[in-house]
Each structure stands twice: as structure tokens, then as C-alpha cells.
Amino acid sequence: MRPFVYDRAATIDRAVQLGAHTASGQADAPVQFLAGGTTVLDLMKLDVMTPQTVIDITPLKPSLRTIETGPAGLRLGAGVTMAEAAGHDGVRTQYPVIADSLKLAASAQIRNMATLGGNVLQRTRCGYYRDPSWSRCNKRVPGSGCEALTGPNRNHAVLGVSKACIAQYPGDFAVALVALEAQVEVDGPDGRRTLPFEAVHRGPDQPHIEHSLKPGELITGFFVPPGAWTRSSLYLKIRDRASYEFAIASAAVALDLDGDVVRDVRIGLGGMAYRPWRAREAEALLKGEPLSEDAAEAAARAALKGAVTHEDNAYKPELGRRTLVRALLEAARMEA
């Protein structure tokens, strides 16, 4: 690990001020916030992140640690740990897709450490990204090329990719957030603002610029709007082993049925996309129609229509379709 200056922020103002000029949150930023540290320290040891300054924001946790549920929706503080959110009664009963996405992620130890703010900014697990002995990686070294296009790419993305990068967004929670049209609250040098969660993660045209937060901006919380669909929601995660593994395909589904007719539906896909993926075409096909197996299959075909595969990940569109069909049918049974 490279030498760095360690600092602590006891207030949000102080964190924003310390990070103001440089903490862009991009992997190559000279200043990184340290929340749970489970991404930052891992990547610093690998020499992928080489910040000059690390700002420990764990002292902020009390002020960022609230969970509020009510008729107005759900608000999750950015310092809430994955374990706390996954175990919260209101989240489990009113927003099961969120609780599931967290409970099925990482391990009990990591869920105790990791925060929701850090979670959404976790980095891809692409082996070429994580190992700087590979010289070509557009995410790490802008303009150097993408080794994964021709190398082993079984775990790489098929949706939202480009010739510049096929890295997969590995997180689970963000897939639930994108499906439920969450908002992100940030505080920064220019004050507070709220942006749609969907606008946080960027596409692969400039792979090294991963998200749209401005330098010094600190995520303070997430807001999930209420809706009849949040209760009948679930996160289905398919992986190579039964636990403690990233998704190779996943679906976040939230469903509002009128009898067997879909009044409203929200769909997010994970484990196969460059960024947290909302499947709007699939939602549009389902709305107003009875939710039959055929309808679910048609929706899943639409969701994966734009998939671009490479040598080792050609299995993903079919796995993705089956995952989404199963998730939709299981969500329908929750309503019954």
C-alpha cells in the first residue's frame, strides 16, 4: 500500500471541506473517503487505488445512520451498514427487495462493516481492473484498451457494454435501488442536492469516470418513494456457489397486481450489466397485461434484447432471461 495521509471527519461539513478539491470518488482520485473500507482498502492493497489522502468518515456514522420508514417512503442514511438495513423490520416487510439484496450480498462480517454509501460505489471485480500487472484496462489507465474483450470474460457484462469496457457492476443493493426509482441525497462544496439514483453510475464511454458525483460530494442518504409494488418485491440472485459470491445474474422485481393483471411493475437487473440496470422495455410490455408465464418470457426477451456477448459469457442472456422469468412469477405468488 502506498503512503497516504490519514484524516478523520467528525462532521459532514468537515468531510466535504477536506474532500472539496479532490475527492471525486473516481478510482484515481487523490482523496478517498473511508467508510467501511471494504472496497477502498482492498483496492489500495492491490495498488488500484492510490489516494494521497484518506478521510475516515466513520465518525459521521451516528448522523448518517438513521432509517426512516413511513407513508412518505423510505429514507436510508448513507452510514447505515448493510447488516443494519438488511435486518430492519420496516425494510424487510415494506421493501423486501432491498433487504434481500443486502442479505444475499458478501458475508456477515463484510455486511457489518460496509455502509450503504460505500456499497453503491463499490468497484467492478473484473480481474484485469483489479490486477495492475495488466497494462491494458480503460477503467484503470484511460485509453490503454480492454484486455477483457479477448481474455477470459465469463463474468463480464452483456448489457450496456461498449468496445471500451465490458466490466460488470458487481453490487446487489444498487439493482434494487435502480428498480425502485430511488433518489440519492448528496452534500458537497456547492451545497446539498438530490439526484435520481439511475444518474449516479455512468455508461462505458469513458470507463475511468465511473459516476457523476462532483469532487467532494458526500452521499448522505437514499430516498425510496412509496408505491403499491414495494411490498411484493424480491431480489433473486444466481451465483456459482450458494452463498458469499457475486451474482452472475440477478433480478430485482417489484409488482403491483390487480387480480392477475399487472397494474405496475419495476425491474432491475444485476450480474450482467455494466451499471445497475433498469429494464424499462420489459416493464412496458407487462403493464396492463395478465402476468402469465408467456408474458414473463416475452418481457425477459425484451429485457435482454440488446445483449452483446463475448466468448465466455454467451450463456448470460439465457440465464438472465430465466432469472427474470422466475423472479416475476415468484413476485406474483407473493401477492396471492
Place this chain on the structure above:
Amino acid sequence: MDDQTKPPLRDGPSRRGLFGAFGLAAGALAAPPVAAAPTGSEGHAPVTLSVNGREHRLTLDVRTTLLDALREHMDLTGAKKGCDHGQCGACTVHVDGSRVLSCLTLAISAEGRKVVTIEGLAKDGELHPMQQAFIDHDGFQCGYCTPGQIMSAVACVQEGHAATDDDIREYMSGNLCRCAAYPRIVAAIRQARGQMGAA
């Protein structure tokens, strides 16, 4: 390299300077200066850690993980380094009562928290019920993963995540065992969960 025998650093000017800079004490409430001057600690810094009920005053490179601080600076070699990247659970310890990975924790960020390692589990020479259960059920072969397994298992029971075998397997999945002692580990936890009471 425990600094306990060295002259106390606590009241030294450099330490006071650092604490002010951390903004932990008085500085926390004062209005922040307009332009943030570089304030943090670089290189080595005094770090006080509470481990198994005892205070350790150390001088550490700020890069030192809690795992390396325990093993290299406090002679507490129970927590093991398996992967050093959060993937195996061999380094599991308790911080403020919850199980965490010491390889992905900076020692300096554990200041002011209560750390418990496998060395702190036995009380008055008597093994913790979970330690005894691992012995009773042969919950290990080479033993390398065992300190992490036991620390994780104790927390697993305390969290209420050990009600069924499936729960135990799911909530212990962050601890890998290369010898594959898994069935015996599940049996050990099943035994200890009844004996731990409201602990």
C-alpha cells in the same frame, strides 16, 4: 513492538497536535477554517487500541491494518492472515461487539473501539463454550481458519442467526475452511448456541 514500556506519548506535544488535527475533541465543534489545510497524520502516528480489555499504546505506520497491528505489534497471533483481501474470514475479530474483518480495518480507525480477539474469549482460564464445542466436535483439521471460525460463530449465535443448520451455513459463509471441516463446525455451533445463554 508494544510501546507500553516506552515513555508515554499521551501528553507529548506531537500527540496533542495530532488529536487537534483529527478534529475529534475540541476541534470537532469549532467552526471549520475556510481553507482546509493538510491536517491528518502521515507516516507513523501514535495509536491507542483497546484489545481484550487492555490498552495498547503503539506507534504505527498509518497504513497498518488492525490484523497486522494485532499480529506484529501486540503479539496476538490468533487472528490469521489468509487472503488479506476480505475473502476468507481467517482474520475475524469483534469490534464493539460485532464481527468484522481485521484485514480490511485500519488500526488507526479502530481507536476508541473495543476489540476482542480469540485470545480474549476464555474467561479465568475457562474456555468459552464455543471453543469447547469446537474441541468436542473436532471442528477443525489444520486449525488455520479456526480462530476466525470461532469468533464468527460466537457472533453468529449472539446475532440470533444460528437457529437452524441452514442459517448457520448461510451466516457462517464468510469463513472458508480449506480442510472442509464444515459439518463439524455446524455441529459445534449447534452445541454452543444452547450453552451461550443470553451471552
